[in-house]
Amino acid sequence: MPQPLTDPPVRLKVEHLTRAFGGSPVVNDVSLEVAPGQVTCLLGPSGCGKSTTLRMIAGVERPDSGRIAIDGRIVCEGSLFLPPEARSVGLMFQDFALFPHLTVAQNVAFGLRGPREEKMRRVDDLLERVNLSGYGPKHPHQLSGGEQQRVALARALAPRPRVMLMDEPFSGLDNRLRDGIRDTTLEILKEEGAAVLLVTHEPDEALRMGDEIALMRAGRIVQRGSPYNVYNAPVDRAAAAFFSDVNVIRGVSRGALTDTPFGEFLTPGHPDGAEVEIVIRPQHLKIDFDRGGRGPNPTPADGAAARGTVVRARFLGRESLVEFAMDGDGSRLTASVPNVFLPRPGTALWLMIRRDRCFVFAARH
Ligand SMILES: Nc1ncnc2c1ncn2[C@@H]1O[C@H](COP(=O)(O)OP(=O)(O)OP(=O)(O)O)[C@@H](O)[C@H]1O
Numbered sequence: 001m002p003q004p005l006t007d008p009p010v011r012l013k014v015e016h017l018t019r020a021f022g023g024s025p026v027v028n029d030v031s032l033e034v035a036p037g038q039v040t041c042l043l044g045p046s047g048c049g050k051s052t053t054l055r056m057i058a059g060v061e062r063p064d065s066g067r068i069a070i071d072g073r074i075v076c077e078g079s080l081f082l083p084p085e086a087r088s089v090g091l092m093f094q095d096f097a098l099f100p101h102l103t104v105a106q107n108v109a110f111g112l113r114g115p116r117e118e119k120m121r122r123v124d125d126l127l128e129r130v131n132l133s134g135y136g137p138k139h140p141h142q143l144s145g146g147e148q149q150r151v152a153l154a155r156a157l158a159p160r161p162r163v164m165l166m167d168e169p170f171s172g173l174d175n176r177l178r179d180g181i182r183d184t185t186l187e188i189l190k191e192e193g194a195a196v197l198l199v200t201h202e203p204d205e206a207l208r209m210g211d212e213i214a215l216m217r218a219g220r221i222v223q224r225g226s227p228y229n230v231y232n233a234p235v236d237r238a239a240a241a242f243f244s245d246v247n248v249i250r251g252v253s254r255g256a257l258t259d260t261p262f263g264e265f266l267t268p269g270h271p272d273g274a275e276v277e278i279v280i281r282p283q284h285l286k287i288d289f290d291r292g293g294r295g296p297n298p299t300p301a302d303g304a305a306a307r308g309t310v311v312r313a314r315f316l317g318r319e320s321l322v323e324f325a326m327d328g329d330g331s332r333l334t335a336s337v338p339n340v341f342l343p344r345p346g347t348a349l350w351l352m353i354r355r356d357r358c359f360v361f362a363a364r365h
């Protein structure tokens with residue numbers, strides 16, 4: 001018999017979660033779902049309410065309203081409020097503290113119940129998976145920061161939590177260490193099949209770790225989607241600007257077209273006379289050389305070229321950033337170029353804009 005089509009199971013379901021401090025809402029009508037084995041990154045600027053959301057899901061902070069369910073069982077709604085230990089959640093925070101007087105093995109075994117042999121087997125298995133086999137008898141002070149982090153991960157995972165809540169867990173680590181630990185962590189979380197909600201204010205971390213990104217601003221989730229979609233189809237200018245610097249070209253829409261120094265842009269859905277903002281990331285500006293006052297010919301993909309003068313060029317390692325003052329109106333645009341491209345200030349160059357990489361929004365006032 002053919003199997004009926006079903007929605008993917010939801011492990012964590014959060015509905016209309018709200019919390020105010022001193023009268024002002026800090027978490028405002030937040031809803032999200034996470035499936036087993038899925039990582040959702042709650043991403044947003046400092047103070048937008050990420051940790052407060054996580055703390056309510058963990059059961060260490062009471063919401064004013066809203067509902068939280070884990071595997072279909074309500075753990076928080078109205079006067080019902082299960083404590084953290086009754087929710088099957090694992091927690092990992094930035095300032096994770098291992099118990100200094102316990103060995104690594106005892107730390108990992110801390111939340112485990114049951115027969116000793118079984119516990120030891122689970123501890124050995126987890127230590128092997130975080131590449132710390134043989135570290136069991138050591139004490140935390142004998143470990144590097146990265147090793148301690150991996151012990152904390154093993155400890156959080158040991159009781160097989162259904163939901164893993166992580167609040168900026170990698171921010172205490174130096175850059176080089178961080179990438180390796182992120183990848184190891186992700187691998188283990190996937191194997192364990194927990195639903196993971198990871199809080200971060202770093203877009204790169206969210207893009208790297210998340211199956212889904214929930215972008216949060218001022219207490220609300222403003223966009224949810226795959227990293228690819230959130231990056232490539234931002235809901236507004238601020239959502240685009242959260243992931244990289246952006247250039248903004250302003251214009252007025254007429255007949256669903258907006259005229260700019262780079263030619264006409266399609267701006268459907270914007271009424272005649274409406275001010276629009278064409279937003280483009282620096283890596284989607286193309287640079288061309290000046291040929292005695294002339295630039296490249298217009299193309300359908302890149303529109304017309306406009307000339308500018310280099311104001312500043314900076315080498316950033318993987319890429320160079322070149323800032324321009326545009327001939328027409330003196331407006332500033334920044335292009336990023338892979339590798340080393342460091343034209344001298346004062347050099348005239350031509351810029352083109354990749355049409356398929358532009359976002360058009362109504363202008364903000
Ligand atoms: N217990 C509290 N009492 C009063 N205000 C609080 C409390 N906890 C958090 N806030 C306020 O709520 C807002 C959101 O805090 P929260 O810790 O959730 O932000 P965040 O998104 O995690 O920020 P960050 O990235 O800096 O960690 C902040 O303005 C904070 O000052």
Ligand SMILES: [Mg+2]
Pocket residue numbers: 050051052167
């Ligand atoms: Mg926080």
